[in-house]
Amino acid sequence: MKNVNELLGLKNPAEVNEKLNELLASFQVYYQNLRGFHWNVKGKLFFTLHSKFEELYDDAAEKVDEVAERILTLGGKPLHTFDDYLKTSKIAVVKDEHDGLKLVEAAIDNISTLIRLEREIIPVAEKIDDEGTASLMSDFISEQEKTVWMLKALID
Known part of the structure; x- marks a missing residue:
């Protein structure tokens, strides 16, 4: 019986999975x-940002699931411990910040990092004809670019 990658026509998705x-x-x-931003935001924009951060973390939770399931689809093993996340993440933990404007700036920085990582994945996926991953990253990027624009408009 063929393995998943043979069925999908993918040569070696190890680099994509990494x-x-x-x-x-x-x-x-x-x-x-984002959970911390939602819980700890203070200031004049409290009501706006409290709701916005909840919207963003709900969206992030869905994307986490999609990425993990994509890794599984490609025959890989998704990371699943906080220890692994902290060792591997390109995003720094934001702690003890309450100022709404600084939290928005941190969110913009975090999303920009995600976009950069997603852009790096596309050519790696395309190299092995992994249209599914390339398309998923493209969809994420389009949505996140709009989010960055809107958050930037809020604080400019």
Whole structure:
């Protein structure tokens, strides 16, 4: 019986899975940052940001699941411990920040890092004809670019 990669026509998705795990770990830290932003935001924009951060972490949770399932689809093993996430993430933990504007800036920085990682995955996926991963990353990027624009508009 053929394995999943043979059935999908993918040669060697190991590099794609490695990059996806880096993205997964970064998404997990981003998600946890957003939870903290939601709980701890203070200031004139409290009501707006409290709701927005909840919307963003709900979206991040869905993307975490999609990335992990993509790794599994490609025959890989998604990272699943906080220890692994912290070692692998390209996003830093944001701790003890309450100022709404600084939290928005941190969210923009986090999302920009995710976009950079997603852009790095596309050519790696294309190299092995992995249209599914390339398309998923493209969809994420389009949505996140709009989010960055909107968050930037809020604080400019």
